[in-house]
Amino acid sequence: MQDIDAIIIGSGIGGLVTATQLAAKKAKVLVLERYLIPGGSAGYFERQGYRFDVGASMIFGLGTNGTTNLLTRALDAVNVSQQTIIDPVQIHYHLPNGLDIKVDRIYDKFLQNLIAYFGHEEQGIRRFYHECFKVFNCLNSMDLLSLEEPRYLLRVFFQHPLACLGLVKYLPQNVGDVAKRYIKDPLLLKFIDLECYCWSVVTADMTPMINAGMVFSDRHYGGVNYPKGGVGQIAQKLVEGLEKAGGEILYQARVTKIITERGRAVGVQLADGRVYRGKRIVSNATRWDTFHKLLPVDKIPINEKKWQQFYEKSPSFLSLHMGVKASVLPTGTECHHIVLEDWEKMTAPTGTIFVSIPTLLDPDLAPVGYHIIHAFTPNWIDDWQRLSANEYEAKKEKMAGQIIGRLEKIFPGLDAGLDYLEVGTPRTHRRFLGREDGTYGPIPRRKLPGLLKMPFNRTAIPGLYCVGDSTFPGQGLNAVAFSGFACAHRIAVDLGL
Numbered sequence: 001m002q003d004i005d006a007i008i009i010g011s012g013i014g015g016l017v018t019a020t021q022l023a024a025k026k027a028k029v030l031v032l033e034r035y036l037i038p039g040g041s042a043g044y045f046e047r048q049g050y051r052f053d054v055g056a057s058m059i060f061g062l063g064t065n066g067t068t069n070l071l072t073r074a075l076d077a078v079n080v081s082q083q084t085i086i087d088p089v090q091i092h093y094h095l096p097n098g099l100d101i102k103v104d105r106i107y108d109k110f111l112q113n114l115i116a117y118f119g120h121e122e123q124g125i126r127r128f129y130h131e132c133f134k135v136f137n138c139l140n141s142m143d144l145l146s147l148e149e150p151r152y153l154l155r156v157f158f159q160h161p162l163a164c165l166g167l168v169k170y171l172p173q174n175v176g177d178v179a180k181r182y183i184k185d186p187l188l189l190k191f192i193d194l195e196c197y198c199w200s201v202v203t204a205d206m207t208p209m210i211n212a213g214m215v216f217s218d219r220h221y222g223g224v225n226y227p228k229g230g231v232g233q234i235a236q237k238l239v240e241g242l243e244k245a246g247g248e249i250l251y252q253a254r255v256t257k258i259i260t261e262r263g264r265a266v267g268v269q270l271a272d273g274r275v276y277r278g279k280r281i282v283s284n285a286t287r288w289d290t291f292h293k294l295l296p297v298d299k300i301p302i303n304e305k306k307w308q309q310f311y312e313k314s315p316s317f318l319s320l321h322m323g324v325k326a327s328v329l330p331t332g333t334e335c336h337h338i339v340l341e342d343w344e345k346m347t348a349p350t351g352t353i354f355v356s357i358p359t360l361l362d363p364d365l366a367p368v369g370y371h372i373i374h375a376f377t378p379n380w381i382d383d384w385q386r387l388s389a390n391e392y393e394a395k396k397e398k399m400a401g402q403i404i405g406r407l408e409k410i411f412p413g414l415d416a417g418l419d420y421l422e423v424g425t426p427r428t429h430r431r432f433l434g435r436e437d438g439t440y441g442p443i444p445r446r447k448l449p450g451l452l453k454m455p456f457n458r459t460a461i462p463g464l465y466c467v468g469d470s471t472f473p474g475q476g477l478n479a480v481a482f483s484g485f486a487c488a489h490r491i492a493v494d495l496g497l
């Protein structure tokens with residue numbers, strides 16, 4: 001390609017939304033992906049008739065109304081669409097002492113489910129979740145683009161002054177402080193911690209209110225919707241749209257170096273020696289991979305070093321991808337579950353188990369009479385280093401056995417009903433997703449003022465931008481889609497498109 005406007009390193013959802021948005025604006029875009037298919041953590045793999053989601057399967061942003069349905073809007077922008085299946089319950093929580101709560105898609109039903117256990121906190125529950133909706137309503141009333149672009153900021157401010165002031169108020173706040181204003185029951189506060197932990201991997205005290213406003217409200221507004229054909233379809237469709245709009249993607253194209261000249265990013269070099277030059281370079285790799293591996297370590301910009309004083313890598317996951325007989329699932333089983341037996345272990349490695357059964361929504365992902373169960377739990381890479389091949393396999397088998405044993409409580413007969421099992425460790429996540437230590441993304445090292453310290457898309461290196469979960473507003477498909485919209489908008493303005 002001649003005269004490339006933007007080179008995007010990586011085809012995660014953040015990278016692909018940036019690429020498609022720019023291509024839709026007639027920019028010349030090249031995406032370089034190290035793996036065989038697009039999607040990164042939102043990719044898939046196939047084994048013996050099963051199509052497994054690599055990671056994400058609780059998908060926000062595929063709704064049809066408002067402005068926060070960013071995946072739908074990203075697909076629309078390049079004239080492609082994705083069929084979806086409504087998920088009626090976001091999460092079924094299985095908690096200590098028989099606490100059993102379903103987060104129904106219908107807001108009032110969810111509140112009733114919670115109030116059934118915590119009647120004495122009815123008012124607090126309503127006030128807390130209502131306040132989350134206030135945040136969401138502000139976000140959902142405006143076009144979500146780059147907060148680094150003054151003309152956009154001025155325009156939205158004049159169009160929606162109250163919503164903007166509302167967001168400014170919530171930007172430095174965390175969920176824990178808001179929850180404690182309304183709720184006193186320590187068990188209910190622990191539940192709010194878990195409501196945050198299951199997507200932010202930190203407790204409510206450290207979870208920004210803006211993100212919680214999105215998750216706790218959008219699940220009842222746009223809802224959680226599963227893409228027909230599996231999560232991998234979203235990336236495949238974005239690539240189809242990118243190519244239709246004139247963009248290009250190369251696979252097995254691992255970038256090993258971002259080339260700088262006089263301090264400015266001007267191109268990239270691949271592992272096989274190929275060099276591409278572009279007017280703008282975008283990294284969809286994590287900040288650790290971008291600034292420690294693709295650029296000389298002795299040239300890490302000061303603000304990146306500062307950022308690392310505020311944020312650290314979250315743990316990775318131990319993942320069990322299982323194919324099971326349909327008889328294992330009791331009638332009425334929901335798609336997503338959280339299993340926790342001891343509140344004290346919520347944030348400990350393997351303490352909380354996340355479960356997704358996407359075949360309950362799309363049976364075509366497994367052979368007839370079988371289901372997929374993806375069970376995953378936070379885990380550190382350090383626990384998987386320095387093992388011989390035999391030790392590594394033995395450890396995988398042992399840990400998988402423990403997780404299956406714990407899941408037998410909600411799915412009796414799981415072990416006996418197993419048809420297929422593949423275990424992924426933090427090493428697997430590092431290897432196949434290209435993420436340092438297999439991390440799920442950045443988490444605050446200590447309590448920070450909400451999202452204020454999260455970086456936007458521009459970096460201290462002219463010409464270099466970052467996109468994805470290492471940028472504002474963080475992890476999750478819809479969140480990285482926001483980052484993609486913002487990044488493309490900023491670049492389009494910088495290129496005068």
Ligand SMILES: Cc1cc2nc3c(=O)[nH]c(=O)nc-3n(C[C@H](O)[C@H](O)[C@H](O)COP(=O)(O)OP(=O)(O)OC[C@H]3O[C@@H](n4cnc5c(N)ncnc54)[C@H](O)[C@@H]3O)c2cc1C
Pocket residue numbers: 009010011012013014015032033034035038039040041042054055056057058059060253254255256284285286289317319376432433434435440441467468469470474475476477478480
């Ligand atoms: C187990 C698990 C479960 C999850 N569940 C959910 C969920 O239910 N709902 C939800 O919304 N989110 C979920 N997430 C989070 C979500 O998947 C991520 O936040 C999101 O997909 C990250 O997107 P990204 O664009 O930032 O980057 P990534 O998905 O990490 O993509 C980056 C891409 O860049 C490529 N790349 C990296 N380095 C290079 C290089 N040097 N050269 C070329 N290519 C490179 C990688 O191969 C990859 O394709 C989950 C994540 C995991 C791991």
